[in-house]
Amino acid sequence: MDTNTKELVNQGKMLPLMEAFYTIQGEGYHTGKAAYFIRVGGCDVGCHWCDVKESWNAELHPPTSVETIVENAKKYSDTIVITGGEPLMWSMDYLTNLLQKNNMKTHIETSGAYSFSGKWDWFCLSPKKTKLPLDEVYNEADELKMIIHNKSDFDFAEQQAAKVSEKCELFLQPEWSKKEKMTSEIVDYVMKNSKWKISLQTHKYLNIP
Numbered sequence: 001m002d003t004n005t006k007e008l009v010n011q012g013k014m015l016p017l018m019e020a021f022y023t024i025q026g027e028g029y030h031t032g033k034a035a036y037f038i039r040v041g042g043c044d045v046g047c048h049w050c051d052v053k054e055s056w057n058a059e060l061h062p063p064t065s066v067e068t069i070v071e072n073a074k075k076y077s078d079t080i081v082i083t084g085g086e087p088l089m090w091s092m093d094y095l096t097n098l099l100q101k102n103n104m105k106t107h108i109e110t111s112g113a114y115s116f117s118g119k120w121d122w123f124c125l126s127p128k129k130t131k132l133p134l135d136e137v138y139n140e141a142d143e144l145k146m147i148i149h150n151k152s153d154f155d156f157a158e159q160q161a162a163k164v165s166e167k168c169e170l171f172l173q174p175e176w177s178k179k180e181k182m183t184s185e186i187v188d189y190v191m192k193n194s195k196w197k198i199s200l201q202t203h204k205y206l207n208i209p
């Protein structure tokens, strides 16, 4: 990468773009809503069950100008989900400003493990044990989405729920490879602990991106 490109990436004016696609939000509070997804490369959180490991190495994803990304986005939807990889590895200020200026709603999917940036209409926080969210991020969460891979993840979910604001929506989502066992555990748990709702990866059942 030349020094000029590096500088633009540092400023958040270019981002390593893995893919962008129009689909239905499959998970969490906005499940069922049509949205345009922007997947930014780069993540070092290291979840062993991550369903998008191809995103991890940012160098495999070409630095792309935010103007180009936004021009494409606005052809499809007024709801834009920024995901990754870990989007907060990069400055999200320039991207989210330009999206909002063009009357689009900005949603993020993040582990919260990097410093907060951007202006968000919806902030979905999905904490990971391997690299916890920064303290500054918890208060931003509109939605806490905890992945349940084994029984000990329920305790971790409760610890994380204690850190978000009162108004934050709480979701438990089965880890996909353990979904048979963990979906029924989550059903039992939610019936006993009704502050939580269940979130399924509905796009995978629907065979859409």
Ligand SMILES: C[S@@+](CC[C@H](N)C(=O)[O-])C[C@H]1O[C@@H](n2cnc3c(N)ncnc32)[C@H](O)[C@@H]1O
Pocket: 043, 049, 050, 051, 052, 083, 084, 085, 086, 087, 109, 110, 111, 112, 125, 126, 145, 147, 173, 174, 175, 176, 177, 201
């Ligand atoms: C691929 S991550 C990208 C955004 C960010 N790095 C994060 O983890 O929030 C998008 C969402 O998918 C969830 N996820 C990833 N792999 C999963 C799996 N195998 N089963 C269930 N959810 C998964 C993450 O927890 C996160 O909520």
Ligand SMILES: Nc1nc2[nH]cc(C(=O)O)c2c(=O)[nH]1
Pocket: 023, 024, 025, 026, 027, 083, 084, 109, 203, 208, 209
């Ligand atoms: N349809 C669909 N919904 C999603 N919600 C969060 C996703 C993500 O990977 O961040 C995702 C995804 O990859 N596809």
Ligand code: SF4
Pocket: 043, 044, 045, 046, 047, 050, 051, 052, 053, 055, 084, 085, 086, 111, 128
């Ligand atoms: S933080 Fe997100 S992108 Fe990174 S490894 Fe975990 S699930 Fe995958």
Ligand SMILES: [Mg+2]
Pocket: 051, 052
């Ligand atoms: Mg996904």
